């Protein structure tokens with residue numbers, strides 16, 4: 098008889114798990130709390146869905162920030178090309194852009210969701226929408242061996258409408274806790290901890306950072322291209338990179354900042370409000386101005402963290418000596434000019450008014466009276482513009498969740514729980530996360546696919 102499988106959550110991990118299990122011959126029920134599938138998937142890649150990254154599979158793991166080894170089996174079992182084949186065969190053509198990032202040709206994430214829905218229909222999966230799973234149904238041990246090996250055995254789920262559905266296996270793919278309005282509000286972590294699973298503290302990942310200095314907020318709206326940054330905690334380098342950065346009303350954002358943010362998150366206040374009361378939220382003074390933020394969300398909170406030092410190199414192509422020589426040249430060519438007039442050629446427009454305060458030199462100081470020490474300070478600020486990071490924005494603005502179900506408790510070859518029989522876990526719930534570029538969705542596809550195939554066996 099075909100195995101009966103229940104999949105909880107119709108995000109990318111859940112949908113692909115259901116499709117894989119059905120293709121392997123199982124009778125599958127997919128359950129989603131929302132009125133439709135893939136609410137978060139819909140907003141990915143700014144609505145274009147960067148569904149995977151077509152880099153070499155070997156290279157994939159260098160973009161995974163936490164627990165890459167845990168992903169070996171699942172990624173090799175169902176890699177980027179397997180996902181691309183599946184989506185294209187389901188009628189959604191794909192294209193590969195800069196950095197091997199893969200998108201639908203239409204640039205519409207809705208087309209990826211439509212392709213998955215076609216596969217769900219074709220595979221004969223029973224899809225229950227608007228249906229929230231409230232818990233897991235346990236079964237008695239059938240042998241002493243089972244009792245020794247597992248803490249619990251699962252045989253189904255409880256629904257919000259008080260119904261119980263039985264199954265041979267349950268795959269949980271209810272996501273992390275970021276962008277909770279999409280449905281992934283962390284409600285299922287509680288059920289898994291009650292079965293003995295442990296959670297590596299949940300923190301916002303790929304998230305804008307909050308800055309202490311008011312001078313930073315004065316530059317809100319300013320985007321810097323081709324700059325490099327380094328983020329340090331004491332002497333330890335947390336992250337570095339080259340690219341684009343954006344000043345906001347609370348601090349800094351943009352691809353370069355998101356890329357270094359997940360490692361900083363670990364220095365911040367813990368867990369999700371769903372799980373503990375230790376989540377520390379502070380009101381953001383500036384957002385009380387009612388301007389909202391650059392992401393268009395209404396969140397007014399941030400998570401307080403350890404202080405870290407952000408250094409921005411505004412002139413990565415020149416070294417300090419070259420910059421000093423340039424300043425000497427410009428100062429001697431415009432001896433009667435003020436510092437602020439020289440600055441126009443050195444820093445972007447919006448920074449011109451703030452930069453004198455940052456380096457402690459009056460804007461209307463004539464350049465012929467700027468001392469050697471002051472010139473050195475200008476060079477230092479151009480090469481190492483410093484801001485103090487004091488936290489991250491909260492889960493409402495985090496692309497992913499750092500932390501999750503401890504991967505030591507999950508079999509990486511099957512995605513089955515090592516503690517609870519017949520329970521499989523997939524997607525962002527797991528304690529593994531990657532940089533931007535399609536790697537996080539690939540993790541959802543791969544772990545979901547492996548869970549589906551394994552549960553159906």
Ligand SMILES: Cc1cc2nc3c(=O)[nH]c(=O)nc-3n(C[C@H](O)[C@H](O)[C@H](O)COP(=O)(O)OP(=O)(O)OC[C@H]3O[C@@H](n4cnc5c(N)ncnc54)[C@H](O)[C@@H]3O)c2cc1C
Pocket residue numbers: 105106107108109110111128129130131134135136137138140141142143146147148149228229230231270271272273275276279280281282284285495496497523524525526534535536537538539541
């Ligand atoms: C703004 C944004 C942009 C992003 N862009 C990209 C990108 O371009 N590329 C990339 O690789 N990654 C991107 N990500 C990350 C990516 O979207 C996630 O990593 C991925 O969606 C995780 O998939 P998942 O299936 O594990 O969880 P989710 O997509 O969160 O799905 C979980 C599902 O479970 C459902 N659920 C929860 N609890 C229950 C319950 N009790 N009963 C029934 N159903 C339940 C939820 O409603 C939800 O539909 C982005 C994320 C965000 C927020």
